[in-house]
Amino acid sequence: MAKDSKDKFSTEGLKVPESLGVIMDGNGRWAKKRLLPRSAGHRAGAENLKELCRNCGRYGVKYLTVYAFSTENWSRPQSEVDQLMKLFVEFFEKYDPELEEEGIRVRFTGDIDALPENIRKVCREGEERSAGRQKMQLIVAFNYGGRREITQAAQSLARDVAEGKISVEDITEDSLSSRMYLPDVPDPDLIIRPSGEMRISNFLLWECAYSEFWVSDTLWPDFGYDELTSAFRDYAKRDRRFGGLSKKEG
Numbered sequence: 505m506a507k508d509s510k511d512k513f514s515t516e517g518l519k520v521p522e523s524l525g526v527i528m529d530g531n532g533r534w535a536k537k538r539l540l541p542r543s544a545g546h547r548a549g550a551e552n553l554k555e556l557c558r559n560c561g562r563y564g565v566k567y568l569t570v571y572a573f574s575t576e577n578w579s580r581p582q583s584e585v586d587q588l589m590k591l592f593v594e595f596f597e598k599y600d601p602e603l604e605e606e607g608i609r610v611r612f613t614g615d616i617d618a619l620p621e622n623i624r625k626v627c628r629e630g631e632e633r634s635a636g637r638q639k640m641q642l643i644v645a646f647n648y649g650g651r652r653e654i655t656q657a658a659q660s661l662a663r664d665v666a667e668g669k670i671s672v673e674d675i676t677e678d679s680l681s682s683r684m685y686l687p688d689v690p691d692p693d694l695i696i697r698p699s700g701e702m703r704i705s706n707f708l709l710w711e712c713a714y715s716e717f718w719v720s721d722t723l724w725p726d727f728g729y730d731e732l733t734s735a736f737r738d739y740a741k742r743d744r745r746f747g748g749l750s751k752k753e754g
Contacts (some may be wrong), residue, residue, distance in 0.1 A: 519740035521693035530699030530723030542692030548725035607639030614648030650709030657683035
């Protein structure tokens with residue numbers, strides 16, 4: 505990854521979120537505009553994930569969660585699903601040395617156990633290989649669905665009730681949060697969606713309760729340093745009240 509001057513990543517006038525979520529949307533439209541196959545858009549999007557990691561690491565983001573493949577994406581044509589699975593494997597084989605250089609730990613969130621064995625192997629090895637890296641965590645949401653995550657967390661608590669380990673009264677927001685896929689990862693402070701779509705698309709439904717949202721018309725493969733900086737600049741102007749009063753109102 506190319507080295508940039510420290511001045512480029514100055515946080516003056518910005519507010520950098522500790523935990524950032526990104527819905528990587530627009531690969532297909534990017535390819536269509538260029539009369540290219542959708543696979544070319546997905547490949548360009550994967551290349552851009554490398555750049556996003558680099559930029560977030562330079563800015564000091566601690567947790568970056570990216571929406572790579574949803575539980576609903578299985579409904580796409582089988583050829584496209586196969587290409588996405590192949591690209592997933594290629595990405596971590598190709599870029600892990602660069603992620604290591606940047607000190608980026610890789611983790612996965614989603615229904616990983618339901619994935620093909622070769623994909624589960626990539627996930628296991630990626631997490632094990634990067635466990636000691638401490639600069640930033642890249643959390644890849646793969647075969648992820650917010651509703652499925654909440655359902656599986658509820659089922660886990662229900663089993664404990666049925667087995668007499670806990671009572672119904674022990675089910676609280678905190679106990680439910682503890683059964684989510686990665687309970688140690690902070691809820692996203694900011695969620696960014698390129699491509700101009702104004703919806704959450706089943707991404708981090710439980711965790712995004714008080715997240716700020718920022719939408720860009722830029723398609724994901726073209727989403728770069730300038731757009732990320734604009735998002736952080738706008739985020740700095742937000743008054744996060746979490747249901748309370750702002751400092752001006754208090």
